[in-house]
């Protein structure tokens with residue numbers, strides 16, 4: 001058994017399942033993919049449900065997603081997860097659900113019934129994470145998203161607008177990257193007030209102070225020595241602060257937020273919730289959340 005399979009390994013069952021006691025029937029595809037925590041939580045859920053199948057990592061190079069889907073379908077896969085950089089390529093190669101269409105990306109695929117169907121559990125997973133961590137409905141919150149130009153930021157921003165949050169402030173280093181996102185969100189017909197800012201905008205401070213939930217979706221905080229993405233003065237004790245990064249478990253932004261007295265959480269809950277929703281597309285009766293949380297417990301310590 002391999003830690004990471006390749007597109008070529010999808011050539012036959014004999015190759016794919018060599019040395020394994022159970023057939024691979026679910027996977028996460030991405031490039032690179034070696035770091036993915038998805039197999040650990042999905043395998044735990046499969047085992048807990050008594051499904052004799054493996055969930056594997058497959059490194060698929062850009063341009064090969066359609067063919068990878070075809071091979072997985074031919075090999076009898078139930079479905080797969082899709083991660084960076086394939087969420088758009090996946091969307092172009094399956095029947096897209098209305099939710100995934102609105103979010104502009106596919107992260108979960110089902111191969112049942114001879115049709116390849118694509119869904120997005122990132123946005124709903126974030127909503128559930130906020131509910132789990134803070135006990136509050138995301139739909140009721142005034143939200144600031146820092147680094148909204150990236151993939152995670154766009155999914156969360158769109159989810160907020162779909163839910164009709166009263167106010168959404170999207171912030172990005174390069175303001176021009178927010179243009180198409182804001183255009184899409186304003187055309188959505190939602191009641192949400194949407195404001196786009198750069199980090200240099202003097203209004204950032206005031207918009208942050210007026211918000212309920214501040215979310216970091218940028219990559220700032222991943223690397224040792226990164227600064228906090230937000231000036232300290234933009235935080236007040238009443239804020240809920242969510243960082244989509246989960247390694248390290250406490251980013252510089254979360255460290256400042258904790259010192260101010262804010263309630264905080266990190267991306268582990270989003271990872272688990274999007275995973276649980278994906279699993280339920282494949283096994284609608286399953287309740288995998290607790291098992292998945294336990295399987296990734298080692299990450300909560302950072």
Ligand code: ATR
Pocket residue numbers: 084146147148149150151152153172173174177217218219220
């Ligand atoms: P993805 O791969 O998810 O699409 P990405 O391109 O790595 O994401 O970028 C994620 C976010 O982090 C972007 O919003 C990016 O800002 P830009 O659009 O301006 O590039 C943000 N980001 C990365 N480094 C940053 C930094 N040093 N300061 C502020 N934002 C930063």
